[in-house]
Amino acid sequence: DQQVKQNSPSLSVQEGRISILNCDYTNSMFDYFLWYKKYPAEGPTFLISISSIKDKNEDGRFTVFLNKSAKHLSLHIVPSQPGDSAVYFCAASLAGGTSYGKLTFGQGTILTVHP
Amino acid sequence: DTGVSQNPRHKITKRGQNVTFRCDPISEHNRLYWYRQTLGQGPEFLTYFQNEAQLEKSRLLSDRFSAERPKGSFSTLEIQRTEQGDSAMYLCASSYLGLAGYEQYFGPGTRLTVT
Numbered sequence: 001d002q003q004v005k006q007n008s009p010s011l012s013v014q015e016g017r018i019s020i021l022n023c024d025y026t027n028s029m030f031d032y033f034l035w036y037k038k039y040p041a042e043g044p045t046f047l048i049s050i051s052s053i054k055d056k057n058e059d060g061r062f063t064v065f066l067n068k069s070a071k072h073l074s075l076h077i078v079p080s081q082p083g084d085s086a087v088y089f090c091a092a093s094l095a096g097g098t099s100y101g102k103l104t105f106g107q108g109t110i111l112t113v114h115p
Numbered sequence: 116d117t118g119v120s121q122n123p124r125h126k127i128t129k130r131g132q133n134v135t136f137r138c139d140p141i142s143e144h145n146r147l148y149w150y151r152q153t154l155g156q157g158p159e160f161l162t163y164f165q166n167e168a169q170l171e172k173s174r175l176l177s178d179r180f181s182a183e184r185p186k187g188s189f190s191t192l193e194i195q196r197t198e199q200g201d202s203a204m205y206l207c208a209s210s211y212l213g214l215a216g217y218e219q220y221f222g223p224g225t226r227l228t229v230t
Contacts, residue, residue: 004157006157009155032217034217034218036221041223042223042224043119043206043208043221043222043223043224044158044206044221045221046218046219046220049217049218089157089158091157093217101146101163101210101212101217101219102148102160102163102171103148103150103158103160103217103219104160105150105157105158105159106157107155107156107157108155108156108157
């Protein structure tokens with residue numbers, strides 16, 4: 001049961017353009033969402049997050065949008081840079097109970113930014 | 116470097132052998148998580164500790180797997196009687212319960228190959 005899904009295995013973008021990575025989830029109890037970036041031979045690095053009480057969070061070139069009714073979130077990178085080339089994972093967490101803080105990850109999207 | 120560290124980075128073992136991995140979290144973090152990642156997938160939750168207490172274990176964690184966090188500091192993950200299906204990247208992450216967010220900070224991982 002894949003509760004967090006990233007349906008695009010890969011995305012290719014030209015430098016300077018916008019990159020849009022998408023993520024869907026099925027568990028309506030998730031209330032906190034995160035994006036991680038992963039380079040080869042390294043662990044995932046936290047990028048940006050959003051609480052379910054918000055619909056947008058921005059940090060520099062990175063913006064995450066949350067559409068709760070559609071159970072969909074997206075990560076926008078503007079402008080894209082070659083150094084952004086990596087695997088991007090979205091993750092979701094529950095608010096409370098024993099699973100509080102435990103992350104459920106999507107399968108990842110490989111982003112390639114061409115110079 | 117005050118990030119999460121994991122040792123060893125790589126482990127090759129023969130089927131049936133026991134292996135043990137170590138994770139040193141960020142010092143002020145009271146939560147420690149273990150995840151497993153296989154090729155083309157996102158990290159999958161295995162277990163987590165709050166201080167020295169193991170609060171949740173995934174159904175992925177068969178009885179051949181055991182994790183400890185003595186004194187609430189470093190943690191070890193042991194796999195007994197390894198099988199080829201155990202080959203994966205084992206990731207450790209830590210976080211501080213009490214922050215508004217749920218961000219977890221990952222180590223570089225231990226790549227296990229069972230031959």
